[in-house]
Amino acid sequence: MSYTDEVITLAHGGGGRLYHQLVEEVFLPIFDNAYLRQLNDSALCPSLGTALAMTTDSYVVQPRFFPGGDIGRLAVCGTVNDLTMSGAKPAYLSVGMILEAGLPIAELRRICESMAAAAKEAGVSLVTGDTKVVEKGKGDGIYINTAGIGLFPEGKKACPQKIQAGDSILVSGTIGDHGLCILAARERLEFDPPLRSDAAPLHDLAAAVQKAVPDIHAMRDPTRGGVASVANEWCGNGLSIEIAEEALPLSASVSAVAGILGLDPLYVANEGKFMLAVSESDTEAALRALRSHPLGENAAVIGRVVEDGRGLAYVRTPYGSQRLLDLPYAEQLPRIC
Amino acid sequence: MFKSNAALWAEYRDKSRIKLLCQQIAEEYSGPMRIMEVCGTHTMSIYHYGIRSLLPEGLQLISGPGCPVCVTDEKTVSAALALAKIPNIIFTTYGDMLRVPAGNTSLQRLRDEGADIRILLSPLDALELAEQHPERQIVFFAVGFETTAPLTAATLCRAKEKALQNFSVLCAHKTMPQALRSLLPGSAVDALLCPGHVAAVTGEAFFSFVPQDLKRSAAIAGFEPVDILEAVLAVVRMHAQGGAGLLNCYPRAVRPEGNPLAMKMMEQVFVPCDAVWRGLGEIADSGLAIGAAYREFDAAERFKAEIAAADCYRDNPACRCGFVLRGECTPEECPLFGNACTPDHPCGACMVSGEGACAAAYKYRRI
Incomplete structure (x- = not known):
C-alpha cells in the first residue's frame, strides 16, 4: 500500500486520479443513494411539493472522535436538527469537506460511515458533496459543512x-x-x-x-x-x-x-x-x-x-x-x- | 479517573438544611456584621446560590482578595505576555488567566493572533509537552495560592528528576496570611470565611492567626450552600458571644494537620518572597519564589532579558479593582462596572476570572 492510499495528500484535492479514487472508493459506496450516483455538479432531486426550509452549518470539533459520536455524526445531526427545530422535515443534505493533508484515510472512512449511519437514522440522503484539501498545518484534520433542505408543511409554525x-x-x-x-x-x-x-x-x-x-x-x-x-x-x-x-x-x-x-x-x-x-x-x-x-x-x-x-x-x-x-x-x- | 457521585453533593445542597440554617442565622444574628469571604470560589458560590438574599439585612458578605487571577499584578501579566509572544515558546497556564487584560491585549488575544498558548488543568501536563517537543521551550505560568502551589512544586520536582532542559515556570504563586495581615487591621471586616481547599492543604492551625493576632473570628468553609451557611452561622455565633475564634466547618475535607506531603513539597521547592498584589501593592513575604535548588527551572531567570525588555501594561486608571479586592468598594460602586467594564470587555482583573468579585456581581446582578 502506498502513502497516498493511507493518508490524504494535496493530490486528493486536485481533481485527478487520486480525487476520483477517493470518490469511488470512499464517498460513493458509503453515502450511496440514487441522487449522489448521478455524479452531476448538482444533484437533481424530486420535488417535495411543499414550501422548503434550507439551512447550513459548519463543524470544526476537536477531538474528531469522542464517546457517543464524532464530527461526522455531529455534522448530520446538527443540520437535521436545525431543520427540525424550524418545523421542517429533513430530506436532503449536502456535504462539504475540507481535509488537512496527512489525515488518515481510514479515519475519513470512519467519519463518512458515521455520517451515513446518522443520515439513515434521520431519514435523509446525502445527495451532493465537495472536497478540498489544505496543506498540513492549515486545518484541524477535517472540517465539515452540511447544508440541508427540508419539507415545510403548511400548518402551525412554532415561533x-x-x-x-x-x-x-x-x-x-x-x-x-x-x-x-x-x-x-x-x-x-x-x-x-x-x-x-x-x-x-x-x-x-x-x-x-x-x-x-x-x-x-x-x-x-x-x-x-x-x-x-x-x-x-x-x-x-x-x-x-x-x-x-x-x-x-x-x-x-x-x-x-x-x-x-x-x-x-x-x-x-x-x-x-x-x-x-x-x-x-x-x-x-x-x-x-x-x-x-x-x-x-x-x-x-x-x-x-x-x-x-x-x-x-x-x-x-x-x-x-x-x-x-x-x-x-x-x-x-x-x-x- | 474521577468517580462521580451526585449523592455527595445532594446533602450539601439540601433544601431543608439550607432553610433551617437560614432560620438559625436569623435567630442568632445580633446586629450589623461584615463577613469577608477571602476566596474567589466562595464569592462565586455565594452569588450562584443566591446566598446573600437568604441572610438577614445588615449581615453583609463582602468579597476579599482570594481570586488568584485577580491579584496577579500587571507586571507579571506583562512578563507572561512577553514570553507567550516568543515563537519558540509553548506557553501554558490555567484557563482563566487567558482573558486577563493588560493594556489592550491578553493571552487570549495573543492566542487568536497565532501564539502557541495552551490551557492546562494540571502543570504536570506541561512536562508531557516538554517531552513531546524537545526543540521548543515550554513555560508554565503558575498562579494561585496553597491550592495550586503544591502541584507546581510536584511538577518542578519531576522536571528535575527528568532533567528536562526545555521546561520552566513563571511563578506568581501567593500565600494568604501576609495579605490578610496587611489588609484586616483597620478594616471594617468583622469575620472571615476561610477557604476550605487552602486549609485542606495547610491544616486548620494555618488560620489561627486570624483570631489570635487579627482579633477576628474565622470559619473554615466548604463551597456548597450548606457549607457556607454553616460557616456564616459559626461566625455569627462567635460574634454574638463577643469573642474571636476559629472553627473548622469543613471537617469532611480539612484534617487538622492538612496535607503534610503537599506542605513538605512546597517547602522543598519554594521560598517566601515579597510579592506585588494587584490592588493591594507589595506585601512582604506574601509570595512564593522558586528556591535555589530549582532555579534552573525559573522562567524569570531563563528569560530575564526578554522579560526586562517587555512593555509593562497599566490598568485603566478609573478601575477600582484595588478597592474591591480590599473590600472597600463593591463592584457596583466602580464607575466602570457594567458600562466600560463587562465580562466581554473587562477593564480590570476582577471582571475577568469566573471567580472575580466583579464578574460574579455582573453575572448574577440583582434582579
Whole structure:
C-alpha cells in the first residue's frame, strides 16, 4: 500500500486520479443513494411539493472522535436538527469537506460511515458533496459543512413570538452531556460513569410531540450557549423565563464534572436535546409524548413563563433565592481551583 | 479517573438544611456584621446560590482578595505576555488567566493572533509537552495560592528528576496570611470565611492567626450552600458571644494537620518572597519564589532579558479593582462596572476570572 492510499495528500484535492479514487472508493459506496450516483455538479432531486426550509452549518470539533459520536455524526445531526427545530422535515443534505493533508484515510472512512449511519437514522440522503484539501498545518484534520433542505408543511409554525405568560418550558432530556463530553475528551479527563455526547437526530422525537401537541409555541435546540442561551432568546416584552433549578435533568456525571470544572450545565452545549414552550394545558400531553420516545425518556418541565414586566431569564433555587441567567459570554474556561 | 457521585453533593445542597440554617442565622444574628469571604470560589458560590438574599439585612458578605487571577499584578501579566509572544515558546497556564487584560491585549488575544498558548488543568501536563517537543521551550505560568502551589512544586520536582532542559515556570504563586495581615487591621471586616481547599492543604492551625493576632473570628468553609451557611452561622455565633475564634466547618475535607506531603513539597521547592498584589501593592513575604535548588527551572531567570525588555501594561486608571479586592468598594460602586467594564470587555482583573468579585456581581446582578 502506498502513502497516498493511507493518508490524504494535496493530490486528493486536485481533481485527478487520486480525487476520483477517493470518490469511488470512499464517498460513493458509503453515502450511496440514487441522487449522489448521478455524479452531476448538482444533484437533481424530486420535488417535495411543499414550501422548503434550507439551512447550513459548519463543524470544526476537536477531538474528531469522542464517546457517543464524532464530527461526522455531529455534522448530520446538527443540520437535521436545525431543520427540525424550524418545523421542517429533513430530506436532503449536502456535504462539504475540507481535509488537512496527512489525515488518515481510514479515519475519513470512519467519519463518512458515521455520517451515513446518522443520515439513515434521520431519514435523509446525502445527495451532493465537495472536497478540498489544505496543506498540513492549515486545518484541524477535517472540517465539515452540511447544508440541508427540508419539507415545510403548511400548518402551525412554532415561533418565539407565540410564547405566553403561563406557558411551560420543557427540555427533552438531560442537559450538558455533549459539551462536557467534548471538554473531557479534549483534556483527556476520565470519569466514572463516563460522559457521553448526546448527538442525535431529533426529527422523530419532535414529530411525536408535534403530533401530540399541534400548538407548540416555541421549539429550539440548546446547542452552543446551552439552555441559558435559549432562555435568553425566549424572554423579553415583559415575559420572564423562570427555570426551576431542582427540575433540571442532569446525569450524575454531568452534575459531578460540572462541579469539578466550575462550569454551569445551563451554559453547556447539547446536540441531541430540544426545549419547548407549550401552554399549561398542553404540558402533560407534551411531556407524555416526549417520555414515550427513547430519546425523550428523561424529559422534564424545567420552568415557566412569568409575566412580571422584567423580561429576564432567571433560575429559582429550591430554597427561595433567584439568580439571573445572563447570556453566556465568550468560551467557558475551566476554573483554576 | 474521577468517580462521580451526585449523592455527595445532594446533602450539601439540601433544601431543608439550607432553610433551617437560614432560620438559625436569623435567630442568632445580633446586629450589623461584615463577613469577608477571602476566596474567589466562595464569592462565586455565594452569588450562584443566591446566598446573600437568604441572610438577614445588615449581615453583609463582602468579597476579599482570594481570586488568584485577580491579584496577579500587571507586571507579571506583562512578563507572561512577553514570553507567550516568543515563537519558540509553548506557553501554558490555567484557563482563566487567558482573558486577563493588560493594556489592550491578553493571552487570549495573543492566542487568536497565532501564539502557541495552551490551557492546562494540571502543570504536570506541561512536562508531557516538554517531552513531546524537545526543540521548543515550554513555560508554565503558575498562579494561585496553597491550592495550586503544591502541584507546581510536584511538577518542578519531576522536571528535575527528568532533567528536562526545555521546561520552566513563571511563578506568581501567593500565600494568604501576609495579605490578610496587611489588609484586616483597620478594616471594617468583622469575620472571615476561610477557604476550605487552602486549609485542606495547610491544616486548620494555618488560620489561627486570624483570631489570635487579627482579633477576628474565622470559619473554615466548604463551597456548597450548606457549607457556607454553616460557616456564616459559626461566625455569627462567635460574634454574638463577643469573642474571636476559629472553627473548622469543613471537617469532611480539612484534617487538622492538612496535607503534610503537599506542605513538605512546597517547602522543598519554594521560598517566601515579597510579592506585588494587584490592588493591594507589595506585601512582604506574601509570595512564593522558586528556591535555589530549582532555579534552573525559573522562567524569570531563563528569560530575564526578554522579560526586562517587555512593555509593562497599566490598568485603566478609573478601575477600582484595588478597592474591591480590599473590600472597600463593591463592584457596583466602580464607575466602570457594567458600562466600560463587562465580562466581554473587562477593564480590570476582577471582571475577568469566573471567580472575580466583579464578574460574579455582573453575572448574577440583582434582579
